[in-house]
């Protein structure tokens with residue numbers, strides 16, 4: 001498979017004009033890359049306006065009903081979303097999402113036909129999140145100390161975790177940039193990357209995507 005690069009915009013930007021600008025710059029910059037798969041995950045409100053490979057940063061565990069404020073996987077699928085990030089450490093921390101909630105969200109996403117990306121930082125979270133799920137979902141290993149800190153996990157340490165996660169597709173996330181991205185694929189053995197901060201800077205994100213495309217072409 002081609003390396004998978006997921007751009008997690010988190011809670012940015014604050015206007016539709018900026019979102020479209022960022023999206024279009026990235027789209028233009030990556031249009032000739034044939035050896036990577038790139039998915040943009042903007043905030044929910046921008047999803048209907050960004051046409052291309054998109055994913056969402058979260059979803060609800062039900063299909064529809066009296067659940068004020070929730071966005072269901074079915075709605076996302078019907079909107080053209082292909083992927084959904086589930087169990088990000090920021091949601092575990094600020095929205096108090098538990099492994100049980102994350103497990104329900106994963107099941108709902110799978111039954112709606114979305115491709116879920118389960119974020120974990122430990123093997124315990126992996127096990128609990130996947131309870132009762134036979135399907136091989138995409139896993140993203142994101143050590144909390146590396147998220148948004150500019151202090152990425154060393155490729156050696158990441159490699160150990162990659163080996164321990166016995167899943168076919170595992171992404172690395174945490175302070176990934178155009179300079180260090182290749183290490184996680186080549187040295188640490190990951191199948192892709194989950195990129196936060198660097199995905200908000202089109203120049204940096206395009207450079208990152210090009211670097212991964214380049215090594216993927218050579219393999």
Ligand code: 13P
Nearest residue numbers: 008147148174175196197
């Ligand atoms: P940063 O790339 O900003 O460290 O964020 C990582 C992340 O949380 C991606 O989901």
